[in-house]
Amino acid sequence: MLTKEILLGILLPFAGTASGAACVLFMRRELNALVQRALTGFAAGVMTAASVWSLLLPAMEHAAAMGRFACVPAVVGFWLGILFLLLLDRTIPHLHTNSDEPEGLQANLKKTTMLVLAVTLHNIPEGMAVGVVFAGWLGGDMGITVMGAMVLAIGIAIQNFPEGAIISMPLRAEGMGKGRAFLSGALSGVVEPVAAMITIAASSWIVPLLPYLLSFAAGAMLYVVVEELIPEMSSGKHSNLGTIAFSLGFTLMLALDTALG
Numbered sequence: 001m002l003t004k005e006i007l008l009g010i011l012l013p014f015a016g017t018a019s020g021a022a023c024v025l026f027m028r029r030e031l032n033a034l035v036q037r038a039l040t041g042f043a044a045g046v047m048t049a050a051s052v053w054s055l056l057l058p059a060m061e062h063a064a065a066m067g068r069f070a071c072v073p074a075v076v077g078f079w080l081g082i083l084f085l086l087l088l089d090r091t092i093p094h095l096h097t098n099s100d101e102p103e104g105l106q107a108n109l110k111k112t113t114m115l116v117l118a119v120t121l122h123n124i125p126e127g128m129a130v131g132v133v134f135a136g137w138l139g140g141d142m143g144i145t146v147m148g149a150m151v152l153a154i155g156i157a158i159q160n161f162p163e164g165a166i167i168s169m170p171l172r173a174e175g176m177g178k179g180r181a182f183l184s185g186a187l188s189g190v191v192e193p194v195a196a197m198i199t200i201a202a203s204s205w206i207v208p209l210l211p212y213l214l215s216f217a218a219g220a221m222l223y224v225v226v227e228e229l230i231p232e233m234s235s236g237k238h239s240n241l242g243t244i245a246f247s248l249g250f251t252l253m254l255a256l257d258t259a260l261g
Helices: 004-025 033-062 064-069 071-091 111-138 146-173 178-187 191-201 203-233 241-260
Strands: none
Touching: 004 111, 004 146, 004 178, 004 191, 033 064, 033 071, 033 111, 033 146, 033 203, 033 241, 064 071, 071 111, 071 203, 111 146, 111 178, 111 191, 111 203, 146 178, 146 241, 203 241
């Protein structure tokens, strides 16, 4: 059942990406390197906090009946998420920001296309995370409230805003028109509501596996943080700006989850 709460929740992350991508319509230059590092660090902090408070801890709470083995679903799901993103990372051709070496299978694709694919790649686990928590709420699981699910969606939308700008501005710098750069940046976020809707559609079998799937999404998200976002926020001349922005994003998501979840 696609309620108004679920529809809003799955569209919020996409709205965050599209809003960030819209920066290219009124900003004349490429993002300053320090600003880009700060935004990347902020996004990494939000994703890390969301993975812990909104996904891993609830996964262990749902498995509390297993006693001392309550961590097993979280550990298994976490590693499945890591391996899933590792597989996508090795197979989908993509190019990270500030890098000239493509990753994944070799393909004759434009640089701009591979930049978009890089962001699209790590939007998949974010969409799955939103879908999993809403599927848990829809299934009547007492441990997940609609507000808790909305907090995760809001947190991902917040960290998607800088990501939208980070993808659209370099596309503009590569010579792409403002309209196309905005559209490409916005469309990189379409995979999130799609992944969320597919996950929700499978809610009948998701609820029994909820602890595993929550931690699966957490593992996939943390793979992106460690493999992509942290190296990008630390690249170039030494600066503590990325670390401070990471801490800001982490505490913001922590506060949102505690106050509203």
